[in-house]
Amino acid sequence: QVQLVQSGGEVKKPGASVKVSCKASGYSFTSNGISWVRQAPGQGLEWMGWISAYNGDTHYAQKFQDRVTLTTDTSTSTAYMELRSLRSEDTAVYYCARDYWSGKYFYEYWGQGTLVTVSS
């Protein structure tokens, strides 16, 4: 069965960086892209960006363009999201989610979420 397992929660100081991992299993990793979505406490879903696990192509939300980098490691079927220059407003649960199928950028499978807390 398809599973996306994310790394554990992180506590970071303002100005630091965080890198969250998302290990995929149960399907051919390079067949589907991975998006990253975050949810601040009590707030809605915010789409951050997408990466093709096939060729590494990326799309980023304009809001995060300068601070986020998405990568994949096909040898371990793992996707990564790095967010730099953290501020308190970045405190949120970060989710990875798999494209429904190639070219269909909505999500049936999600990771369990990783809470990133930014606090001095």
Add this chain to the structure above:
Amino acid sequence: DIQMTQSPSSLSASVGDRVTISCRASQAIVNYLAWYQQKPGKVPKVLIYSTSTLQSGVPSRFSGSGSGTNFTLTISSLQPEDVATYYCQKYNNAPFTFGPGTKVDIK
């Protein structure tokens, strides 16, 4: 970028009521729209994609309609287990933006 809006932001209805949630895109997105249900503390669950296609396993009381810029999620007979926040998402091209959400509870 295309902006997504939803209305209402919240609603309260009785069990058995018909509930309608609207989603509007600032530009046409053809039918590339999905709806999600998120219960507190849980991961979002896709209910509908391609505007009106019901995801496998989703109860038939959920339905979607619309095209272009205006879309609707309908719950034909609200059940207690439908208490959740509902989000639309456009996916015709990046960014694959979500709407702000509609919180549904029982009156």
